Amino acid sequence: MATTFPIRNLDLPVSRHATAATTERTWVRWLLIGTAVVFLGVFLFMPLAVVFSSALAKGISVYFSALREPDALAAIRLTLIAAGIAVPLNLVFGIAAAWAIGKFDFFGKSFLTTLIDLPFSVSPVVSGLIYVLIFGLQGLLGPWLAAHDIKVIFAVPGIVLATTFVTFPFIARELIPLVEAQGNEEEEAALTLGASGWQTFYRVTLPNIKWGLLYGVILCNARAMGEFGAVSVVSGHIRGRTNTMPLHIEILYNEYQFAPAFAVASLLALLALATLFAKTMVEWKSRQHAKELARMGETA
Amino acid sequence: MSIEALNISKRFGQFAALEGVNLEINRGELVALLGPSGSGKTTLLRVIAGLEFPDSGTVRFNGKDISDRTARERQVGFVFQHYALFRHMTVFENIAFGLKVRPRSSRPSREKIRAKVQELLRLIQLETLAQRYPSQLSGGQRQRVALARALAVEPSVLLLDEPFGALDAKVRLELRRWLRQLHDEMHITSVFVTHDQEEALEVADRVVVMNQGRIEQVGAPDEVYNHPASPFVYNFLGNVNLFHGRVDDGKTYIQETATGQVLYVRPHLLEIARLPNGGSHFRARIKQINSAGPLVKVEAIAEWGDSVRVEMPQERFQNLQLVKNEEVFIIPKDVKIFAKREPA
Numbered sequence: 001m002a003t004t005f006p007i008r009n010l011d012l013p014v015s016r017h018a019t020a021a022t023t024e025r026t027w028v029r030w031l032l033i034g035t036a037v038v039f040l041g042v043f044l045f046m047p048l049a050v051v052f053s054s055a056l057a058k059g060i061s062v063y064f065s066a067l068r069e070p071d072a073l074a075a076i077r078l079t080l081i082a083a084g085i086a087v088p089l090n091l092v093f094g095i096a097a098a099w100a101i102g103k104f105d106f107f108g109k110s111f112l113t114t115l116i117d118l119p120f121s122v123s124p125v126v127s128g129l130i131y132v133l134i135f136g137l138q139g140l141l142g143p144w145l146a147a148h149d150i151k152v153i154f155a156v157p158g159i160v161l162a163t164t165f166v167t168f169p170f171i172a173r174e175l176i177p178l179v180e181a182q183g184n185e186e187e188e189a190a191l192t193l194g195a196s197g198w199q200t201f202y203r204v205t206l207p208n209i210k211w212g213l214l215y216g217v218i219l220c221n222a223r224a225m226g227e228f229g230a231v232s233v234v235s236g237h238i239r240g241r242t243n244t245m246p247l248h249i250e251i252l253y254n255e256y257q258f259a260p261a262f263a264v265a266s267l268l269a270l271l272a273l274a275t276l277f278a279k280t281m282v283e284w285k286s287r288q289h290a291k292e293l294a295r296m297g298e299t300a
Numbered sequence: 301m302s303i304e305a306l307n308i309s310k311r312f313g314q315f316a317a318l319e320g321v322n323l324e325i326n327r328g329e330l331v332a333l334l335g336p337s338g339s340g341k342t343t344l345l346r347v348i349a350g351l352e353f354p355d356s357g358t359v360r361f362n363g364k365d366i367s368d369r370t371a372r373e374r375q376v377g378f379v380f381q382h383y384a385l386f387r388h389m390t391v392f393e394n395i396a397f398g399l400k401v402r403p404r405s406s407r408p409s410r411e412k413i414r415a416k417v418q419e420l421l422r423l424i425q426l427e428t429l430a431q432r433y434p435s436q437l438s439g440g441q442r443q444r445v446a447l448a449r450a451l452a453v454e455p456s457v458l459l460l461d462e463p464f465g466a467l468d469a470k471v472r473l474e475l476r477r478w479l480r481q482l483h484d485e486m487h488i489t490s491v492f493v494t495h496d497q498e499e500a501l502e503v504a505d506r507v508v509v510m511n512q513g514r515i516e517q518v519g520a521p522d523e524v525y526n527h528p529a530s531p532f533v534y535n536f537l538g539n540v541n542l543f544h545g546r547v548d549d550g551k552t553y554i555q556e557t558a559t560g561q562v563l564y565v566r567p568h569l570l571e572i573a574r575l576p577n578g579g580s581h582f583r584a585r586i587k588q589i590n591s592a593g594p595l596v597k598v599e600a601i602a603e604w605g606d607s608v609r610v611e612m613p614q615e616r617f618q619n620l621q622l623v624k625n626e627e628v629f630i631i632p633k634d635v636k637i638f639a640k641r642e643p644a
Contacts, residue, residue, distance in 0.1 A: 185384035188351055191371045192378040193398035207388040
């Protein structure tokens with residue numbers, strides 16, 4: 001998945017007159033729209049179609065047996081474990097970071113903000129290598145870990161660490177502007193009314209950021225399950241043990257097992273579609289909420 | 301509950317928001333903290349509330365040192381400038397919040413909370429809007445909900461930060477009278493912050509005039525207005541004309557820079573006449589006349605070239621029949637002198 005920042009559509013009111021004045025001629029419009037459609041078709045829809053058609057090329061039974069195969073099941077399980085640990089960790093971290101950065105002024109705040117973006121700016125392969133250099137046998141903590149019989153690299157902990165690192169910024173990034181925009185006043189009001197810190201967080205802060213939080217979780221989860229580069233470096237590609245779904249797909253593909261490779265890939269593609277759907281729903285829902293309030297506000 | 305703030309100082313980086321402020325507020329009083337922006341009035345209010353902790357100094361409630369207590373423990377009612385209503389809760393839920401978050405042992409029953417909220421909704425005359433969200437209310441309605449929410453926990457002190465600042469003129473006037481009336485009924489010790497001298501003078505029992513992190517004067521509205529303790533207070537509480545000069549034996553000498561004194565005269569304490577009265581007076585030429593409103597505002601150019609503001613009742617204006625560019629005499633009826641080393 002590309003490392004882009006999520007940008008949400010803003011529902012800006014557009015006046016009809018302004019549209020008319022800024023509209024291009026018909027052929028320019030069709031040319032631009034056509035270019036966009038062709039581009040999307042070639043780079044998005046065709047690959048997606050190829051994934052599913054190749055997956056089913058050898059029939060439905062091959063498709064399902066590829067998914068039922070023990071190594072495939074192990075890869076799916078490991079992917080779920082990695083995402084299942086990384087997402088909650090980043091959820092807690094994201095809220096804590098957004099809270100700290102959005103609500104308080106402290107020394108090193110801009111440095112921390114930059115640091116949160118680090119996983120976005122560093123190549124995933126480098127992210128993986130960092131962990132090898134720290135936890136690997138020749139690494140910083142390698143000897144100590146070996147002495148205590150703890151395996152991090154080429155084992156599940158390394159995969160979880162790498163996944164967590166790469167998906168670090170998603171939730172924090174989504175929440176920081178939201179929390180910043182909301183300011184402190186509601187929390188201060190809750191405190192003067194006698195609410196404890198937890199009550200304030202649970203009853204005031206959380207409801208105000210819930211849609212942004214859900215949006216961040218969805219994106220974070222998609223990236224956690226699809227991560228290839230960093231995980232590839234720390235995994236060691238041990239079949240049935242340290243392969244996640246993306247790694248499993250690569251191995252199958254390199255062995256010319258195209259139909260099974262695409263069968264597992266179709267699961268990831270489905271995840272992507274489900275993510276897009278969930279993301280759209282969340283956006284629609286939060287926009288609907290805002291609109292409703294605005295509309296009722298006008299009649300009040 | 302009485303409030304004492306003793307020797308409070310607070311800095312934000314290089315900016316000194318409060319410098320050794322001492323203030324006593326009596327039980328049941330309605331006090332206004334009045335000053336321009338940056339004078340420290342909001343900081344003082346937040347220090348009293350426990351939302352801000354001073355660098356030094358002590359806050360006492362009923363003589364008891366509560367400096368170390370958090371906002372939560374101080375149990376004050378605080379109304380925020382922009383109301384800070386919980387936007388995802390209805391009016392009802394907003395008002396009930398303070399009661400619902402109480403620990404189980406002291407939390408009223410569901411019915412009691414409901415009754416209390418209903419009572420407050422009646423008080424603020426918004427019974428029909430209990431299920432609305434804050435975004436569906438007008439500014440004045442939000443303000444009243446914020447007040448009800450603060451009152452729900454039955455605080456012994458009510459603190460209001462620029463309570464009418466964001467409202468239009470008419471609603472402002474209504475709400476501040478309502479607040480005064482409410483205070484007269486409930487007798488809860490209240491402090492409100494404002495930069496509007498008219499608001500402070502009309503609503504408060506006592507006015508605390510602040511400037512640059514210090515208190516300039518504390519007193520009843522008529523006291524601070526009629527006997528300002530410093531040029532700043534005189535200036536801040538209304539329009540004023542400044543003259544260099546002196547007063548000797550009841551006679552006012554204007555335009556004598558050598559004396560080093562400044563005379564302050566409010567526009568309504570200058571009289572315009574066609575003939576000199578034998579006492580203190582100076583010549584001036586009428587430049588502008590604005591007769592909209594109960595007072596006619598006249599701008600004149602004094603004989604030495606400075607602009608002078610004069611205000612008079614409509615009746616007097618009708619009698620005089622002033623016209624533009626007319627030469628007149630201006631007679632100061634009352635002047636106030638401060639030593640020049642304290643420039644306003």
